[in-house]
Amino acid sequence: MFSPQRSMGQYGTPQETVDYMVKSLLGYLDDGKQSYKILDPSTGDGIFLRSLIRSGVPPSSLVGLDIDPEIPSPHEEITFSHADFLREPNEEKYDAIIGNPPYKSKRQSTYLQENKDYLSKEFQSIGIHNMYSLFIYKGLQQLKRGGVLSMIVQDSFLSNVYYKRFRKYLLQHTEIKEIILAPRRLFHKGKADVRTAILTLIKKYPSDINPEHKMKLIDRLIDQNYFEPMDEQVQHLP
Template sequence: MGRKQRERFDNNEKVKELLKKPFHSEEEIRFIKESYTGIGGLTRSGWNNGQFFTPIEVAVFTMLMMGIEDGRVLEPSCGGGVFLDVLPASCDIYGAELMADAARVSEICYPQATIHQGDALEMEWDEPFDYVIGNPPYGLAINNWDFMCGKKLKSEVAFIEYGLKWLKPGGILGMIIPDSILANQREKAFRKHILENHQLLAVVSLPTETFYHSGTSVKTSLLMIKKGHTEDNYSVFMSLCKNIGWDKRGNPNKESDLPAIYHEYLNSEVSHLNKDSHIKLIESKDSKALSGQLALELT
């Protein structure tokens, strides 16, 4: 085990000890937020049980692209809570997480959210949600649920289908998914189901170095879907992010493409966003603190 791996391991062990305490100081909570990455994780993000923990920049970008200002929000694979961290305080937030340590981290660090520990795919909710956001676990075989698209699905497909099930009509789903969903023959039935029953809003392709700090070069995209079918012809926003803000070795490089992509969507004819309300959101004190990671500026 190298020095960095040892440091990560030691930090995770320290976090696990802190999780046993009933109460935590602000300093301890800050340490938990900054240090917990799960098994194999790196300083900024990590991997656990098929899940690649999301960089904060991507979480902020996803939240803004979805247009989340308030309402009822579900994160069905919340991990250590990065998406919970970027949601507006006005939201009614719910998270689900299979891994006990990660669920406890989210519970401690984000008391504004209601966290349920267990398998989200087996959870029922009192009422549907306005938004479902997240980065589901990738590549795990799921065969114990009644799917619309077949009896056996990859976990990323299962979580999208589950999220759509628990959205209100007209609700928005935004998830970071592996590109295999968009092209593999195996997922043909899933793509057909989405196009026939829902409205595809946007696909933003992310570079392979997006999850460098998780120790992987998996190719991913942001997929945004509006629940419910429309008979109207519509266009889908498609964009390619070539630069995420760091290179393939994790070193900072030129500015990220994410702010420009967000502004392109905000000002496009196909956008579902209310431009005036989003200008207010970007200019708000809370949003500035979050979107500083994206260096968002109105032009």
């Protein structure tokens, strides 16, 4: 029998990938701030939050959400609750959001089908095609101006015609800092043979976006060597 995470399309993230994402995220945060508020909206086993704690982030600065009522809090000092992130109010604002959201298409997801009316209204700007794109969009709504989002997601948003409005939204409301095409079969141990990418964004108002900004694109990696990819795999694109 599938777990709630598996039925939603959630799979555990390898530690090396998590540690890179955490280090990258913290590197983009404002060094001048004394404290941060960081959210993992699909906490699962808590691997992202524990990595943040090991990196020196106080547990009291961390917030975790998970829709599965059987998921325990990964740490007693973390603010943790069982909630549906896609239905959370947007009043709460975070300095950063990190995680591995569910990967399920509209055709595959019972959740998307059962919540179609609500989601169609709330996410009409980008359309409802996959759980992960909704998590990214919702995350941007809940970030502070200049906040950082880092998620590992399916790479279908890069070229699939269904994500045209989603790509346009990202270009108009964020500065894309990094896109790293993760190794194939990264989640194969969880029987999820999907192509994934690590996406790191800074939330910007359209008037704040620097037209000369360049993003880092790392071509499909063979292994989880995120810190030292081969030179020919790295591009800096306008």
